[in-house]
Amino acid sequence: MIVAPIDGIVLLDKPLGLSSNHALQRVKRMLGADKAGHVGSLDPLATGMLPICLGEATKIAGEIVSQRKRYQFTVKLGERTATGDVEGAVVETCSIPTLGPTEIEAALQRFVGPQKQTPPMFSAIKKDGQPLYKLARAGIEIERAARDIVIFELSLERLDGAELALATLCAKGTYVRVLAEDIARALGTCGHVTRLRRTYVEPFEEEAMQTLEEIEQGPRILPADGGVPHMPAVRLTAEATERLMHGQAVAPASEAPVGRVRLYDEAGQFLGIGESLDGAVRPRRLWVRGRSE
DSSP states (O other), X not given: OOOBOOOEEEEEEEOTTOOHHHHHHHHHHHXXXXXXXXXXXXXTTOEEEXXXXXXXXXXXXXXXXXXXXXXXXXXXXXXXXXXXXXXXXXXXXXXXXXXXXXXXXXXXXXXXXXXXXXXOSSSSOEETTEEHHXXXXXXXXXXXXXXXXXXXXXXXXXXXXXXXXXXXXXXXXXXXXXXXXXXXXXXXXXXXXXXXXXXXXXXXXXXXXXXXXXXXXXXXXBOGGGGOTTSOEEEOOHHHHHHHTTTOOBOOSSOOOSEEEEEEOTTOOEEEEEEEETTEEEEEEEOOTXXXX
C-alpha cells in the first residue's frame, strides 16, 4: 500500500470489543496514512470518541489528551469484579440498600471536584516497563500511587433496579471503572461498570464521530489546528516565518499573550505550536511545510 501525507484529525466512534491500538491501525491502513496516533485510550469494553491524529497532527496529540472528557456509563450494583467491568470474574457480592434518586444524587455530588484516585491494576500504566494489566493477569498486585483528578460534573441519568446510568465530565487520567466502584461504596454496596461510552473529548464536543465503515467510505478529516482552539492565534510575517522554521525566536506581527500559541504565516497556513514570552515567540512543535500541498 502506498502511504500518503495526510495531516489532520479523524473522530472515530470506536466500536465495542476493539482495542484503541487495533482501531488506530485499521484507520491508518484505510487511509494509507504515513503516521497516526490516537488520543487517550479506550478499553475494548468502551465505545465512543477516539480522536486519531494523522501525519503532522500527531504533534498536537499531547495537547488534546490533556483536555476534559465526557462519559456515559452504567453501573451494576451488588457485584464487584476483578477488572471493575463485565470482563472480570465476580470477586465480591453485596446487598443493595433501597435507593432513590435523591439519595443517589446526594452521594454523586460528594465526588464532584478535585480529588485523589488510585489507578486500577487492570490498566496500561507501566511498572519497570511492564503494563500493570499483565501483572494483574499473573495474580500480582503492586502498590500504585494515587493521582490528582477532577470530576467537573456527575449526574444520574436513569435508575433501573440494580443499575445506575450515569454521566460525568472529568479531567485527564480519570478511571471511570474506579469511579464506579467508589460510587457504589458510597451508596452502601459494591458495583462494576457494564457499559462505558465516551461521548466527546474537548474541544470536539460539537463534532460528529464516524464509524470505521463511514471512514472507509469517505473520511471527514478535521484540520489539525481545530484540536487546539484554546490557544491564541498568532500570525507571522514572511520573514518571521522563515526564521521561525529554522528554529529561531521571532517577534509576532502583533502583541501575543504569554504562553502556548497557534502559529500561522501571512497566508493563514498553520505552522504549529509556539510559546510566547517576553515579546518573542519561540517554536515548540512545528509542521513540516509543504507536505500536503
